Amino acid sequence: MHLDELVSRIGEVDARVAEAARKEIDGKTKPQGSLGRIEAIAVRLASIYGEVAFDTMPRAVVVLAADHGVARRGVSAYPSAVTAQMVHNFAAGGAAVNVLARQMAARTVIVDMGVAGEHRWPPSVRRCALGAGTEDLAAGPAMSEAQALEAIGTGAAIVAELVRDGCRLMLTGEMGIGNSTAGAALTAAFTGRGAAEVTGRGTGVADAALARKIEVVAHALARHAPSAERPLATLAALGGFEIAGLVGVVLGAAAERIPVVLDGFIAGAAALAAVALAPRARAFLFAGHRSAERGHDAALASLGLEPILDLGLRLGEGSGALLALPVLDAAARILREMASFASAGVSGPSG
Amino acid sequence: MHLDELVSRIGEVDARVAEAARKEIDGKTKPQGSLGRIEAIAVRLASIYGEVAFDTMPRAVVVLAADHGVARRGVSAYPSAVTAQMVHNFAAGGAAVNVLARQMAARTVIVDMGVAGEHRWPPSVRRCALGAGTEDLAAGPAMSEAQALEAIGTGAAIVAELVRDGCRLMLTGEMGIGNSTAGAALTAAFTGRGAAEVTGRGTGVADAALARKIEVVAHALARHAPSAERPLATLAALGGFEIAGLVGVVLGAAAERIPVVLDGFIAGAAALAAVALAPRARAFLFAGHRSAERGHDAALASLGLEPILDLGLRLGEGSGALLALPVLDAAARILREMASFASAGVSGPSG
Numbered sequence: 144m145h146l147d148e149l150v151s152r153i154g155e156v157d158a159r160v161a162e163a164a165r166k167e168i169d170g171k172t173k174p175q176g177s178l179g180r181i182e183a184i185a186v187r188l189a190s191i192y193g194e195v196a197f198d199t200m201p202r203a204v205v206v207l208a209a210d211h212g213v214a215r216r217g218v219s220a221y222p223s224a225v226t227a228q229m230v231h232n233f234a235a236g237g238a239a240v241n242v243l244a245r246q247m248a249a250r251t252v253i254v255d256m257g258v259a260g261e262h263r264w265p266p267s268v269r270r271c272a273l274g275a276g277t278e279d280l281a282a283g284p285a286m287s288e289a290q291a292l293e294a295i296g297t298g299a300a301i302v303a304e305l306v307r308d309g310c311r312l313m314l315t316g317e318m319g320i321g322n323s324t325a326g327a328a329l330t331a332a333f334t335g336r337g338a339a340e341v342t343g344r345g346t347g348v349a350d351a352a353l354a355r356k357i358e359v360v361a362h363a364l365a366r367h368a369p370s371a372e373r374p375l376a377t378l379a380a381l382g383g384f385e386i387a388g389l390v391g392v393v394l395g396a397a398a399e400r401i402p403v404v405l406d407g408f409i410a411g412a413a414a415l416a417a418v419a420l421a422p423r424a425r426a427f428l429f430a431g432h433r434s435a436e437r438g439h440d441a442a443l444a445s446l447g448l449e450p451i452l453d454l455g456l457r458l459g460e461g462s463g464a465l466l467a468l469p470v471l472d473a474a475a476r477i478l479r480e481m482a483s484f485a486s487a488g489v490s491g492p493s494g
Numbered sequence: 495m496h497l498d499e500l501v502s503r504i505g506e507v508d509a510r511v512a513e514a515a516r517k518e519i520d521g522k523t524k525p526q527g528s529l530g531r532i533e534a535i536a537v538r539l540a541s542i543y544g545e546v547a548f549d550t551m552p553r554a555v556v557v558l559a560a561d562h563g564v565a566r567r568g569v570s571a572y573p574s575a576v577t578a579q580m581v582h583n584f585a586a587g588g589a590a591v592n593v594l595a596r597q598m599a600a601r602t603v604i605v606d607m608g609v610a611g612e613h614r615w616p617p618s619v620r621r622c623a624l625g626a627g628t629e630d631l632a633a634g635p636a637m638s639e640a641q642a643l644e645a646i647g648t649g650a651a652i653v654a655e656l657v658r659d660g661c662r663l664m665l666t667g668e669m670g671i672g673n674s675t676a677g678a679a680l681t682a683a684f685t686g687r688g689a690a691e692v693t694g695r696g697t698g699v700a701d702a703a704l705a706r707k708i709e710v711v712a713h714a715l716a717r718h719a720p721s722a723e724r725p726l727a728t729l730a731a732l733g734g735f736e737i738a739g740l741v742g743v744v745l746g747a748a749a750e751r752i753p754v755v756l757d758g759f760i761a762g763a764a765a766l767a768a769v770a771l772a773p774r775a776r777a778f779l780f781a782g783h784r785s786a787e788r789g790h791d792a793a794l795a796s797l798g799l800e801p802i803l804d805l806g807l808r809l810g811e812g813s814g815a816l817l818a819l820p821v822l823d824a825a826a827r828i829l830r831e832m833a834s835f836a837s838a839g840v841s842g843p844s845g
Binding site: 176178180220221222229237241247451452453455466469477486487490 | 525527529571582593806809823838843
């Protein structure tokens with residue numbers, strides 16, 4: 144995959160269509176602005192799709208899974224084996240992401256980006272592993288730049304295939320014991336915040352493990368001296384195979400001119416890397432929700448995204464992106480289906 | 495309708511089922527608490543339905559429409575004729591509530607509770623008018639207590655019929671030019687706030703009309719000296735036919751042991767009256783969203799409800815209740831469909 148080529152395919156969203164969508168909404172039978180953020184979301188979606196009467200169906204949540212060398216340092220409440228167990232759970236349809244994807248009529252695409260151990264995955268799990276998990280990011284780079292590029296290419300290729308298959312919207316999902324440590328390191332690197340500001344409890348570690356996790360992140364930042372100016376090197380040093388894959392999902396969707404709904408903290412870290420690589424990708428992003436994970440706010444602020452939901456979620460998997468999806472669907476339907484003052488014979492304001 | 499009888503039918507929610515639902519959720523394949531408010535919503539819904547494996551389908555949004563004598567004082571940006579025009583728009587399926595009800599698979603029940611003028615409604619509009627709109631609440635009581643009781647009875651009877659027909663969840667909707675003035679007066683009366691604190695721009699009045707609206711509300715409060723201790727008299731003095739009908743929807747749903755998702759500011763005012771009449775009804779309420787209308791926060795605080803969405807909506811019709819519905823559906827599905835650690839063979843926390 145040539146990253147430059149992928150980045151060069153990302154264009155601007157269509158400002159003229161945005162204007163047409165705004166005009167269309169203002170003619171609908173409701174007081175101006177009374178649908179609040181639904182209206183702004185409708186306008187942004189129209190500018191991405193390049194048409195006012197767009198559809199957000201079909202869509203897919205891409206759930207990338209991988210293990211993390213840094214998990215050996217006791218930064219998670221769960222053992223690394225849970226990554227593989229959860230991939231089996233995804234394949235069996237029993238996880239939160241499956242339940243919510245069924246509800247929201249999204250396809251679920253499960254990808255092994257580098258789960259540790261030997262596995263007999265069911266056929267629904269795509270085998271794109273770059274290794275048996277990353278190296279320990281506190282001891283050296285998590286992966287090589289070549290691996291980061293390969294993971295980005297995998298994410299982008301999956302999106303391209305789904306788009307060829309008709310998908311019109313992507314949602315990010317992930318699973319990886321230890322990945323909130325990688326997410327915190329990336330968030331710190333790309334936002335300039337300190338380790339303590341962006342490192343949270345992840346799956347729910349207690350105080351001692353949180354202190355250790357902050358120390359690990361601080362140590363990794365000191366060791367690698369990452370920079371937002373060298374996004375690929377930073378991603379390779381501090382990321383994960385699934386996080387680099389999500390960078391590819393974001394860049395791939397932007398290249399295909401379709402919106403991406405980000406899930407929470409890990410997705411935010413991936414989006415920071417993606418936008419550092421390709422600033423134009425930012426216009427294709429929606430933040431599904433504000434995660435309860437410390438550090439997500441810093442990522443959202445840096446990305447300039449206001450989350451759609453704020454429900455105290457901190458699960459990942461794509462759950463918060465899926466839960467926000469009906470709001471985007473509503474925006475699409477309001478534009479397509481709602482009557483205008485003229486067509487419905489409704490009077491406008493008196494004044 | 496005997497109000498006492500309706501109120502006496504409202505029972506307590508089931509604390510033991512709540513506990514069972516909490517235990518069920520804690521066994522699901524996710525870190526404890528990681529689904530945030532979805533978990534608390536699931537527990538509350540279970541306690542209302544009295545079962546852990548409940549369904550939120552089928553459901554209906556009850557859209558009550560009526561006119562307001564106070565509209566003659568220039569408190570709205572739109573003429574009263576818009577109430578009837580919008581009822582026709584609802585019947586034709588072109589309004590925001592129709593679009594969102596289709597998306598969320600909710601039935602739309604449209605009710606003329608007292609729209610001014612002579613109308614040839616299509617058959618889908620229920621004719622329950624108590625008059626050609628209320629009297630001017632700033633000049634005298636908006637309606638008699640007998641009318642308020644009748645409207646409550648109508649709302650409760652519609653719910654009872656829908657429940658017999660299989661509905662398992664109600665959403666409130668309304669339309670009535672001038673009703674944000676009535677809603678502000680009721681919110682002030684039931685929360686003890688001043689007119690200026692709870693009176694907003696409604697459909698979007700400019701500064702001069704807003705000042706007039708605040709004066710009208712203050713005048714009505716001074717004239718009627720309403721009290722939360724005499725809720726029926728307060729509702730009659732300051733309410734609207736559709737607002738009193740919504741009080742009936744809330745009480746009727748609570749009596750039938752099904753949840754009610756409130757829309758915004760007008761629904762909040764109705765809920766304040768309902769809870770003053772029957773404090774047990776509170777446990778059956780969900781606030782769909784935080785309205786942009788000034789005064790809604792006061793109602794939510796008094797009701798002790800945290801809104802599910804916060805999208806700057808101020809349309810009414812039921813739009814904000816419908817948009818929140820997928821979150822309740824998700825709570826139901828998580829309880830019913832998600833795998834447990836035991837069933838999926840996933841390890842628990844290491845510690």
